[in-house]
Amino acid sequence: MPEIRLQNITKRFGKSVAVDNLSLVIRDREFVTLLGPSGCGKTTTLRMIAGLETPTDGEIYIDDTCVFSAEHGIDISPDKRNVGFLFQNYALWPHMTVYKNISFGLENLKWEHARITARVDELLSMLRISELRDRYPAELSGGQQQRVAIARTLATGPKILFMDEPLSNLDAKLRMDMRAELKRLHVETDSTFVYVTHDQLEAMTLSTKICLLQEGVLQQFAPPLETYHNPSNYFVADFVGSPNINMLEVTGENVNLDEVRLTSNGLRFLFVPTSSSITVQEGQEFLLGIRPEDIVISPEGNIEGSIYSTLPSGMETIVKIQTENHLLTSVVFGGVDFSMGEAVRIGFKSEHNVLFDRKSERNLATGKLL
Secondary structure, eight states: OOOEEEEEEEEEETTTTEEEEEEEEEEEEEEEEEEOSSSSHHHHHHHHHHHSSSSEEEEEETTTTTEEEEOOOOOGGHHHHHHHEEEETTOOOOOSSHHHHHHHHHHHHOOOHHHHHOOOOOHHHHOGGGGGGTOOOGGGGGHHHHHHHHHHHHTTSSSSEEETTTTTSHHHHHHHHHHHHHHHHHHHHHHHEEEEEEEHHHHHOOSSSSEEETTTTTEEEEEEHHHHHOSSHHHHHSSSSSSSOEEEEEEEEEEEEEEEEETTEEEEEEEEEEOOHHHHHHHHTEEEEEEEHHHEEEOOEEEEEEEEEEEEEESEEEEEEEEESSSSEEEEEEEEEOOTTTTEEEOOOOOOOOEEETOOOOOOOOOOOE
16 A cells, blocks of 8 residues: 655755755555645645656655656656545536546546446445536535545545645635545545645644645644644744644743743743753743643632633633733633633643743743643
């Protein structure tokens, strides 16, 4: 079964470097999301694996077969890489019915008619669009067109499916529905999915692993919850998570081997590392990351504050809390609301608070706050 290996892949457009020395392994049957802001190189990376873009340097292997090597002059064409590609705009033939759109590629491959019919019926059933068999694309909703495009891509049975922001044209409800369908489809097709998005919620909910890029450089390649709770650096912590992580500039000093005293404009914390021990020089500068859901509004909290703003949505309420010198974001779950200016106390409940080096911005340790 196919495993995708990228070894020191670089792509330059003139003097601009789109992807810089990228190495990673996408294992068989994984759902890997290439995530990052616009212009970070995620679509370029996807197109290079598919054979639609030629790397400047490096090597690409699919199922132990070298499909590209700059050094040895190898560049296997996309149609020989046994991959499927799902585009953002669906690219359905407007003059063909749903059935013909799905069967078109199989007819070009000279499949027998009975085999084509059986395969199309199988895909229509899998994507739950059997009743749309004789309709034309103009008669379909965006979500229905997306399902037809997926069925057409899966028709030839590719073991690797590439998707470049396939849900970006759908409304919020349809996007949620299609996320669930894609996750179910990943299991049912027994395929490897490689997915491009700038939406970190999509990446978190769909992926088995997230490949997070910034300016063409790999920042972290890990499962979603590891990326969320143990980000490799400040960029990863700030990019992944909604609402954004609270980030405080702090100075530290060792209290003992297991505890670090942190101070920040009147706030004082005792940081107890749980991931690894750290040695701190007195007055050393750090960044302290605290997820909004880990800030608890409670009478037992040891920090005083007041409600700056509140955004209830029914399932949760996003609250901004003004302390003496900081504006912190908290998430309160359930149908709870607060009054503007209301006095509150806050505390901290998690062991996933992250301490970053101020200069390098790399993760030094995760831990709990006392």
